[in-house]
């Protein structure tokens with residue numbers, strides 16, 4: 001059973017309440033949307049989609065179609081509830097697929113944009129990072145873009161991160177190794193904090209290149225959010241990673 005099949009309700013309740021134009025949602029997605037640009041007309045894959053809140057938002061913003069992929073049957077069941085409640089014009093443009101991104105050889109029609117909120121830190125081993133990378137490279141058009149939110153590989157667990165985590169309501173039990181635990185109200189699961197060189201090496205071998213890593217930020221015209229998330233902005237727990245498909 002996948003980690004997100006257990007206590008799914010607690011996780012989903014937190015994420016549902018953090019949607020729309022809530023402060024939390026803006027914090028989670030502003031920098032990702034800047035990296036993506038205008039999604040109008042794009043075909044999209046939403047990795048580790050959960051209830052597919054990112055995919056649904058991209059559809060609202062004009063994406064042509066979204067394929068949401070997740071390992072958790074329970075998450076996908078809840079994504080399907082939300083998909084079927086959409087107006088017909090949007091509902092038919094989302095499809096949901098159950099797959100383990102770390103070892104799936106699924107080959108879909110290649111898309112313009114591969115994205116996802118919270119992705120690479122679910123790889124338990126370097127080989128699993130490679131599996132994710134191969135999935136991305138295989139399912140992205142040659143001139144497509146990959147833009148993901150993932151755990152910040154440069155985060156230093158020896159720093160005092162408690163105030164940043166309290167602002168987010170998300171707590172991490174880091175160890176000296178990659179395996180860590182993420183805790184939120186009523187929910188916890190394992191995550192893996194990989195160094196940047198391991199991520200770039202494995203993703204590079206998988207056929208991706210031109211990596212950029214950008215700390216998440218909030219819009220310049222929202223000084224209230226800069227104050228509200230001051231510690232989380234000072235100690236970014238997640239970053240936006242962009243990559244392209246290597247030629248050849």
Ligand SMILES: C[S@@+](CC[C@H](N)C(=O)[O-])C[C@H]1O[C@@H](n2cnc3c(N)ncnc32)[C@H](O)[C@@H]1O
Pocket residue numbers: 002004015047048049050051052053054069070071072075099100101102116117118122
């Ligand atoms: C933090 S949740 C994020 C869900 C969604 N992106 C959101 O922000 O609402 C992480 C998701 O990754 C999924 N996941 C974890 N490991 C996975 C894997 N190996 N393959 C596919 N999905 C995975 C989980 O089931 C869970 O739904």
